[in-house]
Amino acid sequence: MAAEKKVEQITARDVDFAQWYTDVVKKAELVDYSSVKGCVILRPYAQALWENIRDILDGMFKATGHENVAMPLFIPESLLQKEKDHVAGFAPEVAWVTHGGTEKLTERLCVRPTSETLFCEHYAHIIQSWRDLPKLYNQWCSVVRWEKTTRPFLRSREFWWQEGHTIHATAEEAEAETRRMLETYADFAENDLALGLIKGRKTDSEKFAGAEHTYTIECMMHDGKALQSGTSHYFGDGFARAFGIQFTDKSNALRYPFQTSWGMSTRIIGGLIMTHGDDSGLVIPPRVAPIQAVVIPIAAHKPGVLDAARALAGTLRAAGLRVKLDESDQSPGWKFAEYEMKGIPLRIELGPRDIEQGQCVLARRDTGEKRPAPLAGLPEAAKALLEEIQASLLRAARANLAARTGTASTLDEMKALAPEGGFIKTMWCGDAACEEKVREVTGMKSRCVPFAPEHVGDTCVCCGKKTDTTLYWGFQY
Amino acid sequence: MAAEKKVEQITARDVDFAQWYTDVVKKAELVDYSSVKGCVILRPYAQALWENIRDILDGMFKATGHENVAMPLFIPESLLQKEKDHVAGFAPEVAWVTHGGTEKLTERLCVRPTSETLFCEHYAHIIQSWRDLPKLYNQWCSVVRWEKTTRPFLRSREFWWQEGHTIHATAEEAEAETRRMLETYADFAENDLALGLIKGRKTDSEKFAGAEHTYTIECMMHDGKALQSGTSHYFGDGFARAFGIQFTDKSNALRYPFQTSWGMSTRIIGGLIMTHGDDSGLVIPPRVAPIQAVVIPIAAHKPGVLDAARALAGTLRAAGLRVKLDESDQSPGWKFAEYEMKGIPLRIELGPRDIEQGQCVLARRDTGEKRPAPLAGLPEAAKALLEEIQASLLRAARANLAARTGTASTLDEMKALAPEGGFIKTMWCGDAACEEKVREVTGMKSRCVPFAPEHVGDTCVCCGKKTDTTLYWGFQY
Numbered sequence: 001m002a003a004e005k006k007v008e009q010i011t012a013r014d015v016d017f018a019q020w021y022t023d024v025v026k027k028a029e030l031v032d033y034s035s036v037k038g039c040v041i042l043r044p045y046a047q048a049l050w051e052n053i054r055d056i057l058d059g060m061f062k063a064t065g066h067e068n069v070a071m072p073l074f075i076p077e078s079l080l081q082k083e084k085d086h087v088a089g090f091a092p093e094v095a096w097v098t099h100g101g102t103e104k105l106t107e108r109l110c111v112r113p114t115s116e117t118l119f120c121e122h123y124a125h126i127i128q129s130w131r132d133l134p135k136l137y138n139q140w141c142s143v144v145r146w147e148k149t150t151r152p153f154l155r156s157r158e159f160w161w162q163e164g165h166t167i168h169a170t171a172e173e174a175e176a177e178t179r180r181m182l183e184t185y186a187d188f189a190e191n192d193l194a195l196g197l198i199k200g201r202k203t204d205s206e207k208f209a210g211a212e213h214t215y216t217i218e219c220m221m222h223d224g225k226a227l228q229s230g231t232s233h234y235f236g237d238g239f240a241r242a243f244g245i246q247f248t249d250k251s252n253a254l255r256y257p258f259q260t261s262w263g264m265s266t267r268i269i270g271g272l273i274m275t276h277g278d279d280s281g282l283v284i285p286p287r288v289a290p291i292q293a294v295v296i297p298i299a300a301h302k303p304g305v306l307d308a309a310r311a312l313a314g315t316l317r318a319a320g321l322r323v324k325l326d327e328s329d330q331s332p333g334w335k336f337a338e339y340e341m342k343g344i345p346l347r348i349e350l351g352p353r354d355i356e357q358g359q360c361v362l363a364r365r366d367t368g369e370k371r372p373a374p375l376a377g378l379p380e381a382a383k384a385l386l387e388e389i390q391a392s393l394l395r396a397a398r399a400n401l402a403a404r405t406g407t408a409s410t411l412d413e414m415k416a417l418a419p420e421g422g423f424i425k426t427m428w429c430g431d432a433a434c435e436e437k438v439r440e441v442t443g444m445k446s447r448c449v450p451f452a453p454e455h456v457g458d459t460c461v462c463c464g465k466k467t468d469t470t471l472y473w474g475f476q477y
Numbered sequence: 478m479a480a481e482k483k484v485e486q487i488t489a490r491d492v493d494f495a496q497w498y499t500d501v502v503k504k505a506e507l508v509d510y511s512s513v514k515g516c517v518i519l520r521p522y523a524q525a526l527w528e529n530i531r532d533i534l535d536g537m538f539k540a541t542g543h544e545n546v547a548m549p550l551f552i553p554e555s556l557l558q559k560e561k562d563h564v565a566g567f568a569p570e571v572a573w574v575t576h577g578g579t580e581k582l583t584e585r586l587c588v589r590p591t592s593e594t595l596f597c598e599h600y601a602h603i604i605q606s607w608r609d610l611p612k613l614y615n616q617w618c619s620v621v622r623w624e625k626t627t628r629p630f631l632r633s634r635e636f637w638w639q640e641g642h643t644i645h646a647t648a649e650e651a652e653a654e655t656r657r658m659l660e661t662y663a664d665f666a667e668n669d670l671a672l673g674l675i676k677g678r679k680t681d682s683e684k685f686a687g688a689e690h691t692y693t694i695e696c697m698m699h700d701g702k703a704l705q706s707g708t709s710h711y712f713g714d715g716f717a718r719a720f721g722i723q724f725t726d727k728s729n730a731l732r733y734p735f736q737t738s739w740g741m742s743t744r745i746i747g748g749l750i751m752t753h754g755d756d757s758g759l760v761i762p763p764r765v766a767p768i769q770a771v772v773i774p775i776a777a778h779k780p781g782v783l784d785a786a787r788a789l790a791g792t793l794r795a796a797g798l799r800v801k802l803d804e805s806d807q808s809p810g811w812k813f814a815e816y817e818m819k820g821i822p823l824r825i826e827l828g829p830r831d832i833e834q835g836q837c838v839l840a841r842r843d844t845g846e847k848r849p850a851p852l853a854g855l856p857e858a859a860k861a862l863l864e865e866i867q868a869s870l871l872r873a874a875r876a877n878l879a880a881r882t883g884t885a886s887t888l889d890e891m892k893a894l895a896p897e898g899g900f901i902k903t904m905w906c907g908d909a910a911c912e913e914k915v916r917e918v919t920g921m922k923s924r925c926v927p928f929a930p931e932h933v934g935d936t937c938v939c940c941g942k943k944t945d946t947t948l949y950w951g952f953q954y
Contacts, residue, residue: 032602034595035556036586039549041599044614047545067521068528072511073550073588073619073635074572079512095551096576097588100623100634101569109513111550111574111588118511122518125509137521142550142618146577157577158550 010341012279017223021151024273028282028342031152038150038157042266045342048290050160050266054140056192056288057162057264060184066136066164071118073141074109079117083242086116089209093146095157111144116210116235116261119165120243123257130169130249133257136177138164153270154227154477161265167257169249171236174258178234181262182215185230193268194285194393195219195275196401197229198423198472200448205432208261212236218447218472220401221274224421226447226474229271232262270477275397276366282343283365285393286386293382294339295325298332298351308355312348312375319379321386340365345389346382366392407456411441414461414473418442421475428471429460435471437462444473487818489756494700498628501750505759505819508629515627515634519743522819525767527637527743531617533669533765534639534741537661543613543641548595550618551586556594560719563593566686570623572634588621593687593712593738596642597720600734607646607726610734613654615641630747631704631954638742644734646726648713651735655711658739659692662707670745671762671870672696672752673878674706675900675949677925682909685738689713695924695949697878698751701898703924703951706748709739747954752874753843759820760842762870763863770859771816772802775809775828785832789825789852796856798863817842822866823859841866843873884933888918891938891950895919898952902931903938905948911939912948921950 010023025031030046042050058068074097081087094110112118119137126132142160150156164181168174182199189195197219207214211233219229237256240246246254276283286292293316297309306327313325324344326335332349339347349361360378363370366389373381404422408414417424424444428434435446438461454470487500502508507523519527535545551574558564571587589595596614603609619637627633641658645651659676666672674696684691688710696706714733717723723731753760763769770793774786783804790802801821803812809826816824826838837855840847843866850858881899885891894901901921905911912923915938931947 032599034549035553035598036549036551039551041549041595042547044544044546047547050547051545068524069521070519070524070527070619070637072513072516072518073621074513074516076512093578095574095578095586097572098575099573101571109572118518121512122509126520142547144550160547 010279010281013222013277020277020279021270021274024277024281024341025152030269030282036157038147040152040156040158042160045290046269049269049284049288052288052290053192053268054162057184057188058140060188061138061162061164064136064180064184066138066166069137069139070141071112071115071122071139073112075112075115075117077108077110079121080110082117082120083210083239086210086239090114090145095144095146112141113143113145114261114263115139115143115163116165116239117243119261120239120245120259123167123240124243124245127167127245127247127257129247133247134166134168134173134177136164136166138162151270153266153273155267159265159267161263164260164262166260167240167245168259169247169255169257171258174236174260175234178215178232178260178262181260182217182230182232185232185262185264186217188264189217189219189229189268189271190394192285192287193272193275194390194397195229195271196397196399198401198448198450200450200472202231202448203432203435203446203471205435206446208233210235210238212238216448218423218474219271219275220397220404220423220474221271221477222277222400223274224404224475225477226423227267227271227274227477228447229268230262230264233260235259235261275400276393277343280337281341283393284343284345286345286390289343289345290322291324291342291344292322292386293324293346293348294335294344295323295348295350296332296335296339297325297327298349298354300327302352304355305350305352309350312350312360312378316379316382319383321379321382345386348382364389366396408461409457409459411438411462414438414442414444418444423447424473425454425456426461426471426473427457427459427467428469429463429465429467430469431460431463434460434462438473442473443475445476447472447474447476487756487758490699490754497754497756498747498751501754501758501818502629507746507759513634515624517629517633519637522767523746526746526761526765529765529767530669530745531639534661534665535615535617537665538615538639538641541613541657541661543615543643546614546616547618548589548592548599548616550589552589552592552594554585554587556598557587559594559597560687560716563687563716567591567622572621572623589618590620590622591738591740592616592620592640593642593716594720596738597716597722597736600644600717601720601722604644604722604724604734606724610724611643611645611650611654613641613643615639628747630743630750636742636744638740641737641739643737644717644722645736646724646732646734648735651713651737652711655692655709655737655739658737659694659707659709662709662739662741663694665741666694666696666706666745666748667871669762669764670749670752671867671874672706672748673874673876675878675925675927677927677949679708679925680909680912680923680948682912683923685710687712687715689715693925695900695951696748696752697874697881697900697951698748698954699754699877700751701881701952702954703900704744704748704751704954705924706745707739707741710737712736712738752877753870754820757814758818760870761820761822763822763867766820766822767799768801768819768821769799769863770801770823770825771812771821772800772825772827773809773812773816774802774804775826775831777804779829781832782827782829786827789827789837789855793856793859796860798856798859822863825859843869885938886934886936888915888939891915891919891921895921900924901950902933903948903950904934904936904944905946906937906940906942906944907946908937908940911937914939915950919950920952922953924949924951924953
């Protein structure tokens with residue numbers, strides 16, 4: 001029995017976190033690199049994970065009345081230029097198509113970096129009256145941003161995401177939508193991905209190009225850096241004015257509608273890896289895991305073992321669990337390491353002695369804990385254990401978030417704390433000059449003003465002016 | 478009660494089929510045009526239809542062991558050029574990216590027109606041993622081909638599709654896969670989309686660029702033209718040799734693997750429209766319909782009507798049907814026309830008198846037939862009727878296919894028949910020169926050599942040489 005493919009060692013997290021990350025995404029067979037820098041291939045395991053994420057989020061969107069559409073890949077240069085803040089933010093980092101077949105195009109087309117302009121053009125076609133509002137649209141697609149430094153999932157030239165784009169008769173309705181979708185992201189990130197996060201509003205320096213304001217969820221990673229993981233933008237009627245979108249209200253007056261957009265991307269997979277992974281590889285929360293449990297026959301050559309393992313896998317699948325049975329001729333040890341690397345939440349071992357005793361062995365990926373469990377009633381026991389693993393991962397992520405959140409009252413205090421990473425909470429006067437000075441001194445960027453006010457002092461950490469605004473800071477991915 | 482949005486008349490099919498088609502895709506709110514020629518927007522109704530198609534096909538792929546991946550959008554020019562027949566077929570019609578941000582790229586990238594070259598590059602990375610085979614991969618994405626003449630769904634510069642790409646240890650296994658996926662397409666097109674079709678092998682002149690052979694399903698439209706609706710290609714080891722993909726077999730010898738690819742696209746929505754639509758608009762087969770039944774309250778202002786309609790819609794949804802309830806203040810007449818235009822298979826009317834009598838009225842979109850039905854047991858009755866509509870649409874499509882298939886023994890016979898359109902079945906010697914001459918004389922192109930031999934003579938329709946090969950001809954979309 002030749003173990004042709006060896007499970008190789010990965011770099012330990014504490015030795016080199018960046019190398020650990022790169023090792024995990026390759027060894028867990030999540031991605032492969034293509035010959036275009038910054039464009040990766042999502043291998044079946046990553047794609048299955050992304051499809052689980054998509055299906056849960058899509059269900060949440062549809063439950064709140066959203067509909068999916070598909071917009072074109074290309075934006076003419078003149079269309080991108082219609083909203084001036086937006087084009088200033090995106091034009092420097094788009095890919096340009098200049099030729100179709102053998103002919104030079106009369107106008108350059110960019111490959112969409114985001115689709116506000118396309119949605120606006122479409123809205124101008126289809127919205128005439130108050131009857132046509134609201135439109136609550138979303139699309140699942142890939143977008144392209146010509147980044148200089150790239151890392152799989154975290155920052156790539158092409159990435160997959162969903163982008164919601166909605167348009168409303170009133171500012172209040174649009175604002176409520178902006179906030180509702182941010183809460184949807186927070187709900188999903190906490191309850192399905194078990195991430196530790198804070199929610200809040202971006203400062204003006206950090207908001208989306210063209211937005212009046214941007215809400216964000218910021219997740220705390222194992223290494224103390226923050227990952228912006230989902231954002232929701234309120235546009236007011238700025239885009240509507242730039243694109244000439246108007247509707248007649250019930251009193252027959254012509255008015256401009258109000259818009260939002262919001263997005264979550266494959267970046268969140270990077271967040272999942274850096275929150276839960278350990279020195280044996282990935283750890284995937286059960287609710288989104290492509291494989292929730294792997295069944296491994298022990299002494300599979302002995303009579304009855306394979307049959308029993310197949311029956312067990314069948315029973316678990318029939319109960320609605322996502323189960324893999326590994327019948328290959330690799331050794332159990334090889335298989336243990338392989339599925340640890342892939343972060344499968346639950347391993348179920350079944351050998352001749354177990355079968356005699358009417359039991360199997362359950363091994364948790366997160367804690368490593370192993371215990372025997374009776375075969376009778378196993379589907380219920382496995383489900384309960386998966387729920388416990390899910391809850392336990394969230395507890396651990398929240399504990400990391402709490403342990404890595406500090407406060408500072410002065411720039412000196414903050415400078416002393418900053419090298420440890422994590423979030424630092426301070427008061428802030430609201431001035432962009434103070435925000436910039438803190439960044440220069442500490443290297444940390446503002447993450448968000450939390451929704452729930454958190455009183456940690458009375459004066460701005462930088463200039464000392466009186467204020468009641470709290471701001472979170474952190475090093476960012 | 479103002480019917481602000483009128484259901485406008487569409488051109489009759491017999492007056493101008495092309496205009497009828499354009500009217501339907503706009504008035505049924507399937508697509509909107511973007512400012513880039515040949516790039517359309519899939520509006521919510523078309524996207525929901527495409528997602529139903531995707532989910533059914535994806536289930537069929539996964540049931541046969543296929544896994545989804547996501548490949549990059551861009552192909553470097555040098556990579557596209559590695560297989561010479563393939564690049565010759567596609568290079569003239571690709572969109573070229575020449576700049577990233579403000580910098581000129583050192584090598585042009587094309588926006589994928591199809592992804593064989595990307596899959597090959599990836600396979601070269603991940604395949605070393607017989608243990609790594611087969612790989613049965615698929616992806617859902619959009620691709621770009623810079624067409625000169627464009628029509629929504631039928632021929633566009635960007636379109637959405639799935640592309641399966643598989644790689645096998647033996648030629649036999651790859652050939653079996655090629656044929657299996659073609660049969661999957663035929664099964665889906667007949668049983669879910671209710672299309673009338675023939676299955677067969679493309680001639681060498683019509684096969685895919687780089688393939689050894691191509692299988693196809695060809696659907697017969699209402700106007701007598703043929704629509705190539707799904708293709709499956711066998712590549713032999715040509716791509717493997719061009720891309721240096723090799724594996725060590727069980728005896729430790731280095732060998733080239735064998736490949737296939739297969740695709741079905743949003744084009745199939747055009748086929749659905751042109752098969753089932755009528756002068757009142759779309760007709761969508763129940764199995765893929767985004768809305769299977771629409772409930773329309775009659776005299777909705779009368780007490781109890783809206784409540785009863787809501788209860789009815791709820792009961793049907795609970796039984797697993799996709800149901801819309803239209804509570805808007807538009808008139809019933811406006812609603813009837815609107816949902817006829819959208820091709821919703823079943824309309825359920827419910828008024829005060831119906832409620833008194835414990836019944837509703839069921840109206841079939843396909844035949845226009847209306848009949849009362851008791852509210853008790855309605856979910857079962859509606860399901861049975863939807864199945865009958867599905868079967869009836871397939872019978873009608875097959876009848877159209879049969880009525881529009883003729884045979885010819887000589888070029889003169891064929892020339893006389895051709896103006897009526899449809900398929901013409903002839904014998905053919907296998908010579909590309911004869912194929913080309915028939916096209917010149919009749920305007921018809923070869924569609925396929927049917928899998929099941931159909932003896933319609935002994936000699937080639939063009940040169941008169943003895944042959945036992947049958948060939949289908951037709952005008953094509």
